[in-house]
Amino acid sequence: MTIIPKIRTSHQWLDLLASRSTVIASLDLKASLPNIIYEVEGTNKSVNADALNFANCSIHTERLLGAFRSLEATGCPPIVLEKLVKDLVGRNTYGTVCELGAYAILNEAGLNFSPQVAMTGAEILNPNGAELDGCFRFPDEVYFDIKAFGFHDRLLETLRDRLSSEFQDNFIQISGGIHFSTTMVNDLLSHGFSSLVSDIRKYKYTTRESLKFLLKAKKRIQITPIELNFKKLAENNSNYPFSYAKQFTRSAPFLLIFILHPWFSGSILTSNFAGGTDRFMRAFGQATFNNVSTMIAPNTTFQVCQAAPLLSGMLFFNFWSGVTDSPQSGHYLLLNPHAKFPLPSTVITALEQSFSASLTTICV
Secondary structure, eight states: OOOOOOOOBHHHHHHHHHHHOHHHHHHOOGGGSOOOBSBOTTTOOBSSHHHHHHHTOHHHHHHHHHHHHHHHHTTOOHHHHHHHHHHHHTTOHHHHHHHHHHHHHHHHTTOOEEEEEEEOTTTBSSTTOEEEEEEEESSSEEEEEEEEOOTTHHHHHHHHHHHHHHTTTEEEEEEEEOOOOHHHHHHHTTTTHHHHHHHHHHHSEEEETTEEEEEEEOOSSOOOOEEOOHHHHHHHTTTGGGGGGGGOBSSSOEEEEEEEOHHHHOHHHHHTGGGHHHHHHHHHHHHHHTOOOOSBOTTSSOBHHHHGGGOOEEEEEETTTTTOSSOOOOEEEEEOTTOSSOOOHHHHHHHHHHHGGGEEEEEO
8 A cells, every 4th residue: 555645844735736737847836935834743733734634635636736727728827827826835725725626616617717807996896906816708707706714613713722822721611602703703813812811811701792711621521512593693794795895896797706615614514414504695695785884895985885786696615515425515606686787697597507406596
């Protein structure tokens, strides 16, 4: 039996990718990139868990390589491919895996799209302009941008790690309702962190929204009770898509593509246990598309309620699909009934035919 050495550095991962892809090999990047350590041999301690996990999964590696092949076939410029490779093996593995994952899924479905489309400030809400991740051509054009949907479990895990570093001799139990708002947890990870630590030290117990923090003695086995209300999770985070509003197009249909994966989205939304993902998606679409918030969307001059009609829909891809045989959710297309530029029927039909039973279309 051949034993495959574990990949522990960025150069090792780059060597693997280059050995399987003439496109990546032709970029000849190794000499110009630092060799980032993902895991120190003999310690079993990960410095970059995202890179370590994806680099050592053959199924994910093959799908990522498929994304590079599809991008090359579309005529994607070498400078763009070079940036994607650098980000993938470097310090932006999380976001780049999501971007490549979406390209891989679109390629596997045989959908026609152009990647990395330059837009001016007159075309998108960002007054400085930017590159969108792609544009569908069916032949109707629909622009899209790709984002990770690790907004929930990933933030909680980051908070848990930071608290563990502060209380190394104890165990911090984070329990209660995990249908919190990402705004609240982002606050706790920034200027609200010192106050949280202070309250835990002083009182041994404190709360933030639906979360409970309890200082406990370390034990070999810890049990943490949690609860999740999918409707509250959706409603509490209805502003989340508008953190990307600067990418919304001003006068054409626009889709946000979100990537689900248990390594950063948690298993709750990727498994659809007891229909939980179905319930969340419907509630999330309703809360997002009916958002009446007057707060200004980041990096724009638009209120959220003004930006909402420019979001034609949201497309959720489950990048865990096909990795295991365990039950899992499929893909979801959420359509905005109030869209100023609705998705053309040709686009909806193309998506539904390409993904067949694995795609659930929800018009809220």
